[in-house]
Amino acid sequence: MSPARAVLERTFGYSTFRGQQAEIIQTIIDGGDALVLMPTGGGKSLCYQIPAMVREGTGVVISPLIALMQDQVDALAAVGARAAFLNSTQSTDERQQVEAVFLAGELDLLYLAPERLRVPATLDLLDRGTIALFAIDEAHCVSQWGHDFRPDYLQLSVLHERWPTVPRIALTATATEATRREIAERLDLVDAGQFVSSFDRPNIQYRIEAKSQPMQQLLSLIRTEHNGDAGIVYCLSRSSVEKAAEFLVENGIPALPYHAGLDARVRASNQNRFLREDGMVMVATIAFGMGIDKPDVRFVAHLDLPKSVEGYYQETGRAGRDGLPATAWLAYGLQDVVQQRRMIEQSEGTDAHRRNLGAHLDAMLGLCETVHCRRSRLLAYFGETSGPCGNCDTCLSPPEAWDGTIPAQKLLSTIVRLWRERQQRFGAGHIIDILIGKTTPRVSQQGHDSVATFGIGQDVSEQEWRGVVRQLLAQDLLAINRDGFGTLVITEGSARVLDGSHRVMLRREAPKRSRAAKRAVAAELPGEALELFEALREWRAGEAREQNVPAYVVFGDATLRGVATIRPTTLEELAEISGIGEKKLEQYGEALLAVVASA
Ligand code: ADP
Ligand code: ZN
Numbered sequence: 001m002s003p004a005r006a007v008l009e010r011t012f013g014y015s016t017f018r019g020q021q022a023e024i025i026q027t028i029i030d031g032g033d034a035l036v037l038m039p040t041g042g043g044k045s046l047c048y049q050i051p052a053m054v055r056e057g058t059g060v061v062i063s064p065l066i067a068l069m070q071d072q073v074d075a076l077a078a079v080g081a082r083a084a085f086l087n088s089t090q091s092t093d094e095r096q097q098v099e100a101v102f103l104a105g106e107l108d109l110l111y112l113a114p115e116r117l118r119v120p121a122t123l124d125l126l127d128r129g130t131i132a133l134f135a136i137d138e139a140h141c142v143s144q145w146g147h148d149f150r151p152d153y154l155q156l157s158v159l160h161e162r163w164p165t166v167p168r169i170a171l172t173a174t175a176t177e178a179t180r181r182e183i184a185e186r187l188d189l190v191d192a193g194q195f196v197s198s199f200d201r202p203n204i205q206y207r208i209e210a211k212s213q214p215m216q217q218l219l220s221l222i223r224t225e226h227n228g229d230a231g232i233v234y235c236l237s238r239s240s241v242e243k244a245a246e247f248l249v250e251n252g253i254p255a256l257p258y259h260a261g262l263d264a265r266v267r268a269s270n271q272n273r274f275l276r277e278d279g280m281v282m283v284a285t286i287a288f289g290m291g292i293d294k295p296d297v298r299f300v301a302h303l304d305l306p307k308s309v310e311g312y313y314q315e316t317g318r319a320g321r322d323g324l325p326a327t328a329w330l331a332y333g334l335q336d337v338v339q340q341r342r343m344i345e346q347s348e349g350t351d352a353h354r355r356n357l358g359a360h361l362d363a364m365l366g367l368c369e370t371v372h373c374r375r376s377r378l379l380a381y382f383g384e385t386s387g388p389c390g391n392c393d394t395c396l397s398p399p400e401a402w403d404g405t406i407p408a409q410k411l412l413s414t415i416v417r418l419w420r421e422r423q424q425r426f427g428a429g430h431i432i433d434i435l436i437g438k439t440t441p442r443v444s445q446q447g448h449d450s451v452a453t454f455g456i457g458q459d460v461s462e463q464e465w466r467g468v469v470r471q472l473l474a475q476d477l478l479a480i481n482r483d484g485f486g487t488l489v490i491t492e493g494s495a496r497v498l499d500g501s502h503r504v505m506l507r508r509e510a511p512k513r514s515r516a517a518k519r520a521v522a523a524e525l526p527g528e529a530l531e532l533f534e535a536l537r538e539w540r541a542g543e544a545r546e547q548n549v550p551a552y553v554v555f556g557d558a559t560l561r562g563v564a565t566i567r568p569t570t571l572e573e574l575a576e577i578s579g580i581g582e583k584k585l586e587q588y589g590e591a592l593l594a595v596v597a598s599a
Contacts, residue, residue: 003054004029008046011053011079013559013581018043020195025050028133028167033192035139035184036171039199040314041295041321044171048135049109051167053081057130058107062114062159063137064150065291067268069111071275072293074549076109080583085111086122102129114141114152123162131166134159136187138291139170143182148174148290153186160188168192173317176310177383199313199382203320204328206374207393208367210467211333214303215247221301221329222253222281229298230274233283234315236304244303245283258284275550278541289315294550295322296557301329305336308360309367309381322558332368334428334470341473341480365474370394371401371507404506405497407460407468408477410435412494414453415478421451425487432457432465471506525564533564535599539591554588555579567596 001009004025008014017025020036021043027034028051038044052059063069069085076083084098084107101107102125116122136142142153159168170187172179184190209217218233233248235241238259248255254277256270274282275294282288300319306312312330320326344357363381370377375389388395414431418424424446433440434448437455448454457465469488472478477497481487496502525533537551537560544551559579568574571589580589 004050007050007053009581011081011581011583012046013079013575013577013579013584015578017046019197021046024169024193024195027193028169029054031165031167033167033189034169034195035180035187035189035192036169036195037180038171038173038195038197039201040173040317041201041323042173042197044137044173045293047171048133048169049076049081051169052132052135053108055132057105057132058102059109059132059135060126061109061111061135061137062117062156063111063291064114064141064153065138066113067271068291068293069113071550071553072111073109075553078549078553078584079581081108082106083109083111086116087111087113088115099125105130114150114156117155117158118152123158126163131163134163134166134168136168136170139172139183139187140174140179142186143174143179157186157188174310174314198379198384200375200379200384200386201317201320202389202391203323204316204326205391205393206316206328206378208330208332208374209393210463210470211331211336212463214331214333215244217331218244218301218303219248219251219253221299221327222248225327226299228279230279230294230296231281231299231301232289232297232315232318233281233301233303234306235283235285238285240303241283241285248281248283253281254279255281255283258282258288260285260287276544276548278537278544278551286311286315289318292318293321294318295552296324297321297326298324299327299329301327301331303331305330305332305340305368306364307340307357309363309378310360312364312367313378313382322552322556324557324561330368334466334473337365337470337473338428338480338486342484342486345480345482346484362474362476369471369474369507371399400508401505402508404468404471404504405500405502407457407465408472408497408504409500410453410457411465411468411472412478412490412498414451415488415490416498417451417453418448419489425481425483425485425489427486428466428469428488431488432462432469435465436460436462467508468506472504475504477502477504525561529564529567532567532596532599533560535595536560536563536592539595543588543591555584563592563596569593569596 008017019042024034024036024047036044036047048059048061066087066089069087073083073085084101086095086098102110136156141148141150143149170183170189233244235244238261241257241259245255245257256273258267258270274280297319300316316328319328340361344354344361347354347357367374367377371394373388373395374392376386379386411431414434418426430442433443434451434454435457437458439449443449476491477493479489479491481489497504540551540554543554556579559577562577566577571585574580574589574592575585
């Protein structure tokens with residue numbers, strides 16, 4: 001058996017490498033460099049952890065995520081690896097202790113914040129020890145055009161200049177070709193082996209639905225499919241984060257808020273609880289999430305439309321890192337489109353900048369309104385081609401496409417009339433009131449019940465009308481005026497709809513399928529196994545609390561599922577289960593067998 005396989009089996013308790021892991025690991029063990037692009041949950045950590053254990057000396061891992069270093073080190077200690085970190089949160093004493101073990105050659109892995117490399121003492125320290133490899137995690141942070149740029153990453157070129165013979169591995173889950181080239185150039189990895197995996201996350205089910213009562217929709221998603229599961233709910237604003245978190249708590253779902261307006265201590269404590277407690281829901285702005293490697297996040301929900309497909313993919317990618325079934329759910333409505341178009345129109349900066357924002361939004365809307373497979377659309381965005389996936393809402397219950405040309409003409413001509421005849425512009429709500437013939441106080445006051453199109457749209461429900469407006473906006477057949485009031489105006493494309501030369505195809509939402517009230521992970525477990533799985537989770541929660549580590553540091557859901565299904569009665573049988581290596585077998589073996597025996 002190769003040394004790498006031996007570590008995989010004995011230390012991590014896994015029987016096979018995943019994807020390109022074996023090749024990448026061998027490249028580094030042989031002293032080569034590697035640039036690794038793998039989706040979240042693809043298994044990047046093993047790509048540097050195993051070579052660090054096989055090669056002589058310590059693997060030095062550069063990571064920007066200081067708050068998560070303790071958990072990473074704990075997870076390694078739990079499998080019997082020797083790991084430590086150096087960052088600004090430590091006292092001088094603690095740092096000196098770590099330095100001493102490093103110099104004594106007793107560390108497999110040392111995590112460093114990038115800013116420590118600015119300190120000459122750190123470079124001297126590294127000079128005095130033996131370095132097995134450098135791993136540069138979240139390597140996209142070196143890209144100045146990316147959204148996570150960190151100036152400290154620019155100086156990572158020092159690693160190659162100062163230690164030219166030490167192999168380096170840069171890892172990221174960020175996809176675009178341009179970013180990849182920039183990473184290779186800035187980190188001097190142009191000649192390195194490039195390992196690019198598919199970005200598909202087959203275990204994530206993508207679903208996008210029309211927003212009607214978003215909080216109720218979210219609650220129903222959690223209650224029917226994700227009761228007791230950990231999840232992340234993304235909102236656009238701080239106030240909606242607060243509101244949604246309160247709403248969930250009032251309805252008995254354990255939830256915490258996270259946004260940049262909260263005190264740093266509160267943020268840290270909420271993040272900590274999310275990582276440590278089972279079944280916690282984090283309601284957050286996009287300020288939350290980078291580097292969160294909690295493997296058992298079972299759902300990521302968006303209550304507002306993300307601004308770009310990249311952002312959406314990165315956020316949803318935080319679900320299901322353990323490879324078990326997970327849900328990416330988004331509710332979006334007319335208001336989202338109006339609001340974002342308005343924000344873009346009013347944003348500072350050049351026209352080119354606004355066009356860029358508009359193009360991002362258009363791509364996102366295209367994803368929302370597609371009648372084709374969501375996943376193939378997402379992957380196509382990142383340059384991959386694929387067929388229908390069978391695990392997204394459009395594949396599972398294909399929406400009907402319908403000819404919306406006539407409703408579109410009714411709507412557009414109402415807008416045109418109000419402008420031509422009265423120089424008036426209105427938002428979607430009022431225009432829809434006119435179409436369905438609703439005599440609201442405003443309609444009467446404005447005398448709009450005498451407009452020729454008053455009441456001509458009664459064959460379409462109010463809810464459907466909102467869908468029509470939303471989709472016309474998404475297709476650029478209708479626009480939001482730049483006046484900042486969200487009023488509707490026609491576009492160049494509208495004319496062709498009005499004269500009948502452009503047919504408008506719209507998506508009709510498929511009727512909701514009723515779903516069993518089961519947790520996704522437990523979904524295919526038969527009754528008795530399900531009971532045992534719950535018992536094992538309970539035991540794990542106690543263990544994790546006692547040691548003050550996240551539950552997944554004890555065992556991941558995938559491992560507990562394995563135990564629940566196989567029901568081992570001996571340590572040998574237990575050792576066969578994925579995720580149980582030598583150290584964990586020794587530490588927890590008897591306890592696990594006892595839980596199995598008593599359940
Ligand atoms: P990434 O950093 O790429 O997001 P991780 O390194 O955190 O992903 O791995 C995701 C999950 O997959 C972890 O729970 C990890 O233990 C597990 N994993 C990684 N490689 C393997 C493997 N070869 N066999 C089984 N599980 C694996
Ligand atoms: Zn699909």
